[in-house]
Amino acid sequence: MTVEDGTSPTPGYCADTGTDYDVSQWDTREGCEVRQILDRVADKWSLLVIALLERRTLRFTELRRAIDGVSQRMLARTLRHLERDGLVSRTVYATVPPRVDYRLTDLGCTLHETIKSLVTWTEAHQSEIATARATYDRRTAAEQAEAERAAAERDAVARRVLTELG
Amino acid sequence: MTVEDGTSPTPGYCADTGTDYDVSQWDTREGCEVRQILDRVADKWSLLVIALLERRTLRFTELRRAIDGVSQRMLARTLRHLERDGLVSRTVYATVPPRVDYRLTDLGCTLHETIKSLVTWTEAHQSEIATARATYDRRTAAEQAEAERAAAERDAVARRVLTELG
């Protein structure tokens, strides 16, 4: 079967740290639900698939064309994962040529709603983020320039000393 | 400088598909804000760091010990990214031994609030997900068993034919 799976059946203990606040919810280890869902949500193509499917039911090839850049393999994998988690349902019609429809389940819809709040947050704060990045980049660039200047100076001093000695 | 960076300055066009609903918001390409934030939120350690820092300011080593499994390199990288995005602030005290404090910015706090809704969603639906997975796994296991049985049968028929012919 060559298990190349996303949610491997690791031992998965999650309740370990005896702190008052449940940080274990954020644990990176497999077996932690939040982590699993987050990984599913965050992987390269899932979001696009979910966003597209909320609008209407789509066939495999329709998704493939809509997404632009996704390989057949990755789209299939993504859909299998979403299906396994109950977020997307798969309907096969025994016609010829075969036809397979994908649609968001109710669960998938509620997840999409939740994700949207993250989108909303991003939209609301993207200018702040952009500013922060610009500031950070400017500062680090300045620091690097200064470091190089200092290094050059040390070098010059070293050369001068050697010349005087030689 | 050996740019091993998360948010590379790719050309990054985002507004392309002329559809009514802004699916481009979900695009996987760099330059898409939602994607960038999601990547930041979703990567292996960021969430843990954010969750821990909301409780109180922490030093590098405190984070390192608290997280368990993070390498020094990855923690440093994660913190640099979060700092660049303005989610975490870094304070260096010119003492000896050196001391560096990390704390969540206001922006970081609001993000944490937003992320919590995803945690809430997960908590609310994790039993549904577990059920979906169990159902899926049972079904696929059954399908595989059936496929193997059918293959064995075909094999037996083939052998019998060969025997009768020989």
Added chain:
DNA sequence: CGGTATCCCCTAAGATACTG
């Protein structure tokens, strides 16, 4: 059409060692 199976590459992340 709607997929699997196979190969392969490249990068992200871990391990290790060194520095201010």
Added chain:
DNA sequence: CAGTATCTTAGGGGATACCG
């Protein structure tokens, strides 16, 4: 203590070929 630099490895993901 709080990092950076360097090397190495695992696996995510693309390309290709084939199957029902």
